Amino acid sequence: MSAKIIDGAQIAADLRADVAKDVEKIKAKGVQPTLAVILVGNDPASQSYVKGKTNALHEVGMNDRTFRLPETTTQDELLKLIKELNADKLVNGILVQLPLPKQIDPDTVIETISPEKDVDGFHPVNVGKLLLGHDTFIPCTPHGVIHLLKRTGIETSGAKVVIVGRSNIVGKPLSVLMMNKDVNATVTVCHSGTKNLPEVTREADILVAAMGKPQFIKADMIKKGAVVIDVGVNRIDDSSKKSGFRLVGDVDFEPACEIASAITPVPKGVGPMTIAMLVANTLVAAKRQNGLE
Ligand code: GUN
Numbered sequence: 001m002s003a004k005i006i007d008g009a010q011i012a013a014d015l016r017a018d019v020a021k022d023v024e025k026i027k028a029k030g031v032q033p034t035l036a037v038i039l040v041g042n043d044p045a046s047q048s049y050v051k052g053k054t055n056a057l058h059e060v061g062m063n064d065r066t067f068r069l070p071e072t073t074t075q076d077e078l079l080k081l082i083k084e085l086n087a088d089k090l091v092n093g094i095l096v097q098l099p100l101p102k103q104i105d106p107d108t109v110i111e112t113i114s115p116e117k118d119v120d121g122f123h124p125v126n127v128g129k130l131l132l133g134h135d136t137f138i139p140c141t142p143h144g145v146i147h148l149l150k151r152t153g154i155e156t157s158g159a160k161v162v163i164v165g166r167s168n169i170v171g172k173p174l175s176v177l178m179m180n181k182d183v184n185a186t187v188t189v190c191h192s193g194t195k196n197l198p199e200v201t202r203e204a205d206i207l208v209a210a211m212g213k214p215q216f217i218k219a220d221m222i223k224k225g226a227v228v229i230d231v232g233v234n235r236i237d238d239s240s241k242k243s244g245f246r247l248v249g250d251v252d253f254e255p256a257c258e259i260a261s262a263i264t265p266v267p268k269g270v271g272p273m274t275i276a277m278l279v280a281n282t283l284v285a286a287k288r289q290n291g292l293e
Contacts, residue, residue: 003228003260004152011151012144012272019279020060026283026292027061033286034063035093035119035278036085040078040104041071045235046097053095056275062282065091075104079112086114092286093119095278098169116289119281122168131176137281142174144273145208145229146183152262154206154227157184162201164217164250165210166191170231174208197221209250219255228256228263231270 023033035057039050054064067081078096085091094117100106110118115125121137129136149156161178165171166189178185190200191211201207201221209217210231222228232250249266256263264270287293 003257004262005257006148006152006229006262006264006269008144008148008264008269009272011148012276014151015147015273015276016056016060016279019276019283022283023061026286026290029290029292031286031290031292032063032090033061033282034065034091035095035282036065036067036088036091038067038069038078038081038094038096040069040073040097041101043099045233046099050097052271052275053278056279057282060279060283062279071101073101073104075108078104078109082109082112086112086117089289091117092289093117093282095120117285119278119285121173121281127168127173130173133180137284138177138277139169139173140277140281141170141210141231141270141274142177143277144270145174145231146177147277148229148264148270148273149183149206149227154262156206159185159205160188160203161185161206161208162188162190162204163208163210164190164197164201165208165212165231167210167212170210174210211250213250214248215250215252217251217256219252219259222256222259224259225261226259228260229270230264230266233266233271 037050037053039046054066057064085094094113096109098106110122113123115123118126119137121139126136163171163174171189175187175189178187190197198221202223204226206227207222208229212232214234214236228251230249230251234248235245236248238246247267
């Protein structure tokens with residue numbers, strides 16, 4: 001079997017086009033949606049993600065206020081900037097790119113962002129709302145995964161979903177979204193303490209790889225005909241590339257294609273969805289803050 005390749009780039013482009021139409025409408029009402037993006041340090045992957053995010057904002061007609069701060073930035077300096085942006089009525093959303101340099105505590109940073117401007121959906125108030133099923137900002141990557149499944153017409157109700165990875169950004173919120181009534185899946189979350197991992201992953205109708213280990217999920221860990229969602233983005237050395245690296249996911253892609261019925265590639269799978277959901281969340285923030293919902 002050769003798996004259907006789920007075209008995340010196209011599905012994300014469709015979503016951005018929908019957002020762009022709504023941006024036009026609220027601009028006509030005098031609102032200019034604006035996202036503050038803060039990047040601390042020189043991590044090349046983070047720089048590349050931030051560029052992707054600002055490009056998408058511009059494409060849909062939004063403004064960005066990007067702050068590139070040095071690696072040596074103190075926590076107090078960063079918190080001061082966030083507080084200024086919380087108070088700035090022209091800024092609808094605030095995103096601090098993770099990871100942060102080691103002198104800065106990410107939890108303190110996230111808790112300082114106003115929950116109303118937390119378009120990443122990482123603030124404890126928004127995480128709590130997500131768990132309770134209340135209206136909130138849904139973290140972009142898990143939201144993107146759900147959207148991909150829906151747009152691809154993959155049946156989730158009653159499906160056995162296995163998520164490998166328990167991060168606050170992906171695994172945990174995705175497990176909550178998957179068990180919501182509108183998705184209605186039965187969810188298992190695996191992690192480094194899981195015994196007999198391949199036995200568990202082979203049970204999955206939908207297998208989500210989100211542990212950040214290049215090509216870790218092998219073909220023999222996948223049930224025949226399963227849907228495989230690869231959230232991993234890993235740089236591995238490749239001297240044939242000008243950059244000296246190439247991107248691979250957490251799934252060993254080519255052999256997995258022979259077993260799965262559908263699979264997301266890396267790149268152009270989940271990655272573009274994360275960014276599309278960020279602009280969608282920024283639109284929601286701008287509407288809410290201006291009484292347009
Ligand atoms: N680093 C990796 N993924 C993300 C994300 O979704 N948001 C932020 N702010 N940082 C990240």
